[in-house]
Amino acid sequence: MAHLQKLTDLKGVGPKLAQQLEKLNIFSLTDLCFHLPFRYEDRSRVIPIGGLHPMRPAVIQGEVRGASVVFGKRRSLLVKLQDHSGLINLRFYHFNAAQKNQMSVGTQLRCYGEPRRGASGLEMYHPEYRVMEDGLDDESEPRLTPVYPATEGITQQRLRLLHEQTQELLRNHAVDLPDLLPDLLPDLLPEQWREQWRLPGLSEALLFLHQPPTHVNLAELESGQHPAQKRLILEELLAHQLSLLQLRAQVQRDSAPAILGDHALRKSLLAQLPFSPTGAQQRVTDEITADLQQPYPMLRLVQGDVGSGKTLVAALAACDLLQAGYQVALMAPTEILAEQHLKNLDGWFAPLGIRTGWLAGKVKGKAREKALEEIASGHAQLVIGTHALFQDDVHFARLGLVIIDEQHRFGVHQRLSLKEKGEHSGMAPHQLVMTATPIPRTLAMSAYADLDTSVIDELPPGRSPITTVAISEQRRPEIIQRVQEACSEGAQAYWVCTLIEESETLQCQAAENTAEELRAALPQLRIGLVHGRMKAAEKAAIMDAFKAHELDLLVATTVIEVGVDVPNASLMIIENPERLGLAQLHQLRGRVGRGSAKSHCVLLYKAPLSLTSKQRLQVMRDSQDGFYIAEQDLQIRGPGELLGTRQTGLQMLRVADLQRDADMLPQVQAMAQDLWLKHPATVGPLVQRWLGNAGRFANV
Ligand code: ADP
Ligand code: MG
Secondary structure, eight states: OTTOOSGGGSTTOOHHHHHHHHTTTOOSHHHHHTOOOSEEEOOOSBOOGGGOOTTOOEEEEEEEEEEEEEESSSEEEEEEEEETTEEEEEEESSOOHHHHHHOOTTOEEEEEEOEEEETTEEEEESOEEEEOOTTOOOOSSOBOEEEOOOBTTBOHHHHHHHHHHHHHHHHIIIIIOTTTOTTTSOOOSOHHHHHHTTOOOHHHHHHHHHSOBTTSOHHHHHTTOSHHHHHHHHHHHHHHHHHHHHHHHHHHTSBOOOOOOOOHHHHHHHHHSSSOOOHHHHHHHHHHHHHHTSSSOOEEEEEEOTTSOHHHHHHHHHHHHHHTTOEEEEEOSSHHHHHHHHHHHHHHHGGGTOOEEEEOTTOOHHHHHHHHHHHHHTOOSEEEESGGGGSTTOOOSSEEEEEEESGGGSOHHHHHHHHHHHOBTTBOOEEEEEESSOOOHHHHHHHTTTSEEEEEOOOOTTOOOEEEEEEEGGGHHHHHHHHHHHHHTTOEEEEEOOOSOSOHHHHHHHHHHHHHHHHHHOTTSOEEEEOTTSOHHHHHHHHHHHHTTSOSEEEEOGGGGTTOOOTTEEEEEEESGGGSOHHHHHHHHTTSSOSSSOEEEEEEEOSSOOHHHHHHHHHHHHOOOHHHHHHHHHHHHOHHHHHTGGGTSGGGOSSOOTTTTGGGHHHHHHHHHHHHHHOHHHHHHHHHHHHTTTOGGGGO
């Protein structure tokens, strides 16, 4: 078997099957070895036909007593199979002549299938079967039957045949001839670890998982606790962690401007503010300052709950670069948020003589040309915008710092592509990433291992707690009444419309309808509407009017999720909260509770609620702590949704499960550091093995 190198070297694999295997992310023999069963069936015991139970899959063996084609609603082949204890009908709707001829009276068949109640007692539909030849029936060592992830055109039986070949390979490798294929599956973990943690060898672990013996503890296997699984999980998590360390190392090979100023601009900025930074803002700013003094790019994630004052931290970071003559780019995920930043920051910086620039998707034609020109010439010093800042024709004169607000919406790729934007005469910009979606620690470690993390764990003084209630949609009239009362007492309110539809048009339509309904019900109130399809200027005008208290009630889609800051607003109604993630609800709710008045949030749900929805709304009522809410969200929904993982690469985990295996992460992190420092030669191969074909983001 030593000559096996490619998939097509296996028996039965031609170019066509090889291509189909690619759909399962199997590109090489190694990939095939790592294509593991997702469950097992115990087919080692033959059950007497008389002892079968409906719906309980089982193996039976008996003699064919007759086979005939019957014409009912659909033509089928009916085979009567008998053993010493009873008789059962096997029914095939798809069959060919050869199959039919095979079923001659007296033939011994072994079948696996699920018995169901049919017209003639128990029947098995399309069982897997094998004709038993004399003397060949019993396997010496019974094994569980693996069930593999499959895809159209590749059956389980096909996969099992392929795996029988790889298993032979693994067996040789594990037991007899460890040196035969050192290149195929080298054990990359240091010998010392294997001893210390009692880890099984790689080939042994794989072999075991492809065909565990029947006496194995299935519960242990199903919960991912078997040492063979632990070994692979560890390796996979390590590989992910290492790939992020690689990214980080790659970025930090660049030079970046080392900023060693007297912070004069910062001081002027702070002097004109009506407040001083909180202790947490100060601490995080100090951490950033230390990073900026290094001659290589800062890569820092700032986590701060909604309202914790991330904008000021970003502005203070920007000051040092601006003072040193560099440009700063600040990017936000939505236009409305970017506009808020523009307004705030321009308000802070214009008096200091700093010129801001603006670029969003909707900036077109002449205006766009002018914006690009100002960015390219360096006239615009602080450039604020949306994804539009990523576009190819955007060139900066001297970009020194990139700030990304609300990281969870941007992918690793995008973040890295900005690095290229900033490259000028061998210099790369510093990167500051800010997120208001607190990420549970364990997840942050895996998803953002390439970033240093700071946490703003303190809110500015004077915030008042928000009381949250969940109320059924049936009590809508009461809630409308409540809005009326709050607003007539001088408060302002948000009414947030959400829809599950992907279509923005439908969402906006819903918001328009609601606005109309509320205008009819509350004629005394001044009601405004914002949604994503309005022109930027129109949106800005409405937001300004709301801020200036020229409007009492703002009806909005979730475009106001982030960044909107109106301290006088103290009531928020959220429609269909059961459709939103907890992080998003927390974001939305953070729009109130910003002033001194007591604030309220009403979750106006549609009954009946599922159990999960009930739990989630309960979490919102119980807590206002973003980190607690994120932990609960993780418990309830799993890590994928929480991180928007499509972008982080973590959705490609093959054996590990971030939630189930969370307790391993601190260990994995330490091991990754150790491997990185002491066994650098294994890093590349390990990353390649686990992320090779799927995780190309390693070499962005
Ligand atoms: P977020 O972290 O959600 O982005 P912002 O930066 O928008 O929060 O800040 C929320 C509000 O708190 C803003 O009105 C901001 O001016 C105000 N703020 C920020 N820092 C302080 C502080 N140290 N003291 C008082 N108010 C502050
Ligand atoms: Mg913000």
